[in-house]
Amino acid sequence: MVRSLLIDRFGRPITHMRISVTLRCNHSCIFCHREGIFGLKSRELSPGDWGFVARMGVRNDIIYYKLTGGEPLIRDDIVDIVHEIRSVGGVVSITTNGSRLAEFAEKLAEEKVDHINVSLHSLKPDVFKTITGGDLERVLAGIFKALEYGLKLKIDYVILSLNINEYKDLISFAQKHGLDMNIIELIPLGMSPETYGKLHAGLNNIINYLEKISVKKYKKEFQSRPTYVLPNNSKITIVKGWQNPELCMKCTRIRMTPDGRIKLCIFRNDLVLDARKAILDRDEEAFQKLLEKAALLREPYFKPENLAKSSRSNNS
Numbered sequence: 001m002v003r004s005l006l007i008d009r010f011g012r013p014i015t016h017m018r019i020s021v022t023l024r025c026n027h028s029c030i031f032c033h034r035e036g037i038f039g040l041k042s043r044e045l046s047p048g049d050w051g052f053v054a055r056m057g058v059r060n061d062i063i064y065y066k067l068t069g070g071e072p073l074i075r076d077d078i079v080d081i082v083h084e085i086r087s088v089g090g091v092v093s094i095t096t097n098g099s100r101l102a103e104f105a106e107k108l109a110e111e112k113v114d115h116i117n118v119s120l121h122s123l124k125p126d127v128f129k130t131i132t133g134g135d136l137e138r139v140l141a142g143i144f145k146a147l148e149y150g151l152k153l154k155i156d157y158v159i160l161s162l163n164i165n166e167y168k169d170l171i172s173f174a175q176k177h178g179l180d181m182n183i184i185e186l187i188p189l190g191m192s193p194e195t196y197g198k199l200h201a202g203l204n205n206i207i208n209y210l211e212k213i214s215v216k217k218y219k220k221e222f223q224s225r226p227t228y229v230l231p232n233n234s235k236i237t238i239v240k241g242w243q244n245p246e247l248c249m250k251c252t253r254i255r256m257t258p259d260g261r262i263k264l265c266i267f268r269n270d271l272v273l274d275a276r277k278a279i280l281d282r283d284e285e286a287f288q289k290l291l292e293k294a295a296l297l298r299e300p301y302f303k304p305e306n307l308a309k310s311s312r313s314n315n316s
């Protein structure tokens with residue numbers, strides 16, 4: 001069991017914080033859900049604000065900080081944000097679209113970022129453009145620059161009807177360059193049911209393939225995610241974020257919006273605590289109370305019993 005001061009009613013410790021530092025982005029992915037509901041640039045918190053949040057977090061055993069967006073590297077002060085969190089003892093990783101990674105790689109390596117997830121949904125420039133609106137060459141340049149500086153990289157590959165035929169190529173790419181990879185099932189967030197129906201593709205063929213080519217399989221402590229180890233030691237993790245009680249029962253993560261609200265679950269816009277004032281005032285007592293309230297209120301989105309009920313009613 002992970003040591004933690006903040007444990008919810010379901011026995012789940014809070015050890016991870018996912019911080020959306022901005023909702024701004026220079027890509028336009030067809031499945032984008034922009035991680036939050038509040039997003040003016042003028043209300044984005046500063047590096048010092050995030051340093052305060054992390055200092056309070058680390059004091060409560062929230063050790064892991066994932067910086068995301070929008071696109072986190074769109075912020076020119078992203079390295080300062082990393083520095084603030086690192087300097088209070090947080091472990092920092094970043095999820096990026098990779099378009100500005102080449103510019104930031106050296107500085108991020110100096111700040112000892114733990115790892116960087118780069119979204120790479122296709123190796124075909126035209127398909128990549130259709131999915132993200134971005135330039136594949138630029139993202140690949142970012143990946144290779146980051147590798148030059150010794151950063152640990154993970155590819156994020158969201159499976160869609162448009163790119164599922166590329167799974168073997170993307171797994172080979174990860175293997176060839178010694179990268180880890182998240183293979184992510186599309187979640188129905190921020191899009192109409194029609195769009196979801198059109199874009200969604202299942203994971204079964206990919207899992208069967210990984211069963212064949214891997215040398216070892218285990219479940220990560222974080223959200224119990226199944227992970228396959230390839231002969232070169234690349235780790236390929238399956239991320240099934242929808243209707244997956246196992247993931248939810250092992251969910252140790254809370255989220256922060258760019259303007260300082262604590263969001264207790266990716267799918268719950270009703271479970272949001274406004275911590276902006278406490279952060280701006282550096283009010284330790286008020287922020288501590290909010291963290292404790294978060295632990296009290298949070299709950300798994302998919303519970304084993306609810307899923308059983310909903311599949312019974314779907315079948316009837």
Ligand SMILES: Nc1nc2c(ncn2[C@@H]2O[C@H](COP(=O)(O)OP(=O)(O)OP(=O)(O)O)[C@@H](O)[C@H]2O)c(=O)[nH]1
Pocket residue numbers: 066068093095117154156182184185187239240241242247251253266
């Ligand atoms: N249901 C659910 N899905 C999530 C959650 N966090 C991430 N996901 C899904 O996982 C995908 C990958 O997220 P990333 O930010 O790249 O990676 P990560 O999950 O933070 O984890 P690492 O790879 O260990 O750094 C997202 O696009 C979501 O689809 C979560 O808390 N709940």
Ligand code: SF4
Pocket residue numbers: 025026027028029031032033034069070071096097119132
């Ligand atoms: S890179 Fe991320 S934030 Fe930007 S459009 Fe794509 S999914 Fe959205």
Ligand code: SF4
Pocket residue numbers: 223241247248249251252253264265266267299300301302
């Ligand atoms: S759906 Fe909510 S409870 Fe489940 S893993 Fe995601 S954030 Fe955690």
